[in-house]
Amino acid sequence: MKNKIKTYILALSVATASFVLGGCTKSFEDVNTDPDAFSDVPATNILANVIRNTGESFGGDIDGYGTFAGYIVKIQYLDYMSGLIPTNNTYGNRWYACYYNLTQLDELLRMTEETAEANKNIRIVARIWQNYMWSYLTDGWRDVPFSEALKGAEEAGSIVRPKYDKQEAIYPAVLKSLKDIADELAEGAGPDEVGTGDFIYEGDMEKWQKFCNSLRLRLAMRISAVAPDLAKTTIEEIANNPSRYPVIETNAENCYLTYPGAAPYWEPWYTTGYTGDKRVDNFGISDIFIDHLLEMEDPRIGKVANKANDGQYRGYQNGAASTPTPLTSISFIGDKYMNDPVGFTPFYKSCETFYILAEAAMLGYNVGITAEDAYEKAVRLSMEDNQIDAEATDAYLAGKGKWNNTKERIWWDMWVALFKENFEAWSLYRRTGIPSTNYPSLNSVYGDAHNDQPFRLPYPNNEYLYNVDNLNEALTGVKDYVWGTQMWWDKRTGVY
Structure with missing residues (x-):
């Protein structure tokens, strides 16, 4: 690869x-x-460009979603939340990357439309990834251009100022699209080779089928508190039809993008974290993450974090008044996650499947596995993915990580397991309130106006310049760009 x-x-x-x-x-x-x-650009080259762009655009985030999720803090250039404003950089770049990828995949589908049956496999991969992009967009910004998006060309309708669709409408549409794809895959793969552009699964359509259904599980559980019927029917359909709707169940099936590992094509965290052989001392592990791992005697601590200069694990406060002295007195991001030029950008981990099934069982869904068994399976997969041996895993499950028949136990462990999949961990926090110890920058430029991490991302400045009428409708209830109205599926109270 x-x-x-x-x-x-x-x-x-x-x-x-x-x-x-x-x-x-x-x-x-x-x-x-x-x-x-x-x-003519081969369809597989378009796919390659999109996957590469996704990895570089979203896999390179460290202190944004990583801070929102409670994992990572800046220790040299302290974060006071001043960057959470409309801009065409940072979060604006990710907005454009999503729509760029969607447009590129639309072109792939257009150019293969007349030979759709002969190009079934690559078209299916393109459609799955489009739905992943839509989920990223709506979970990042909530209401976004959807039904009128990608229609700027004359033959598509010349819509250059698309309306913003409600998240409540986007979720069912994405789940329906993924269900349609899953049913097509259940009838069999196509005759075509996806080609060398598939940097993730190298054309293995069975694994793409599993990612499609796993993504359905993720999105269905996300809306379980606001659309319980759709969530339940979706999850039960998948769980009770494993031959028709297989899911990601092993670490060998993880949806990971790995990198060449030779200059300049390094994994994004390595690119950001190293200058030559020298570590860039910008990022530390947060106090709440280190404190939780220590309290739980979690063996994954040695993978997600390095020890400080005194041989101890030590986190740091988010938005502290001053930098730690010396910088090395704080635990940095673990070598497994930052000191590997090949590395990986995770889009879905196998353990997620079983955390979701564990929660579904707790909700009374018929998923063919008990909550305890699903939880323990999830923990073992996460430990294995972090190269933790069976003895240490057994000790954790018999000790502080022992099943206690609560959803909170699932969510806390899932939070640990999602490290580096920071965007997904931020979504877990917004949906569940775990980690309950999370907090915004202590010296936020907004003072005491907000008591929580951002609910959403700021819309890019170009939307204010060129699509302001539609944007203003989407901004109803939004405060200070990233607070105010919560995600449709975020039912937490007491946060502002």
């Missing part, structure tokens, strides 16, 4: 070079007929 990414990048460079060199010819016609330039 690493070599495939390198090959793709080389091919993209050749295509770019051909276009640029062709631009030196004397006429526009010469440019368009340059024999060295690519006239």
Whole structure:
């Protein structure tokens, strides 16, 4: 897979070079007929570009969602939440990355439409990833352009200022689309090879089928408190039809993107965290994360965190008044997660499946497994993914991590397990209130106006400039850009 990414990048460079060199010819016609330039982009190259862009755009976040989720704090350039404003950078870039990816995948579907049956597999992968992008958008910003999005071209309707759809409408539509895809996959894969652009599963359609149904589980559980009937029927349908709707159940099936590991194509956290062989001392592990891991005697602590300079694990406060002295007196992000140029960007971990099933069993859903068994399976998968041996895992499950028949036990352990999948952990927090010890920056520029981490992301500034009428409707109830109206599925009280 690493070599495939390198090959793709080389091919993209050749295509770019051909276009640029062709631009030196004397006429526009010469440019368009340059024999060295690519006239058609293979569908697998489009897929490669989208997957790469997803990994680099979202996998590189450390202190944003990582701080919102309660994992990571800035220790050198302290975070006072001043960056949570409309901008076309940072979170705005991720907004554009989502819509860019959606547009690229729409083009892939358009160019293969006339040969849809012959291109069934790559079209299915494209549609699954589109739904993943839609879920990312709505869970990040809540109401977003959806039904009128991607229709700027004349033949699509010339809609350049799309309306914002309610999250309440987006979720059922995404779940329906994933259900349709799941049913198509249940009838069998197509004849085509997805190609070298599949950097995640290398064309293994059975694993894509499992990711599709696992994504359905995730989204259904997210809305279990606000659309209980849809959540229950979706989860029970999947859990009770494993041959038709298989899910991710082993770490070998994890939806992870790995990287070439050679300069400059390093894993994003490694790129951010290292200059040559020197560690960049910007990020520490938060006090609430370290404190929880220590209290629980959780063996995963040695993977998610490094020891401080005195040989102890020590977290730091979010938005402290001053930097720690010295910086090395704080635990940094563990080498497994930051000191690996190959590394990985996680989109779905197998343990998630069983945390979800454990919670579903607690809700009384018929899922074919008890909450205790599902919880213990989830913990073992997370430990295995972190290279924790069976003896330490058994000790944890017999000790502080022992099943206690509460949803809180599921959520606390899931929070630990989701480390590096920070966006998903932030969503878990917003839905469940776990970790209950989470708090916003102590020296926030907003003072005491808000007692919680952000509920959402700020819309990009270009939306204020070019789609303001539709945006203003979406902004109803929003306060200070990222607070106010909570996510549709966020039913917590007492947060503001």
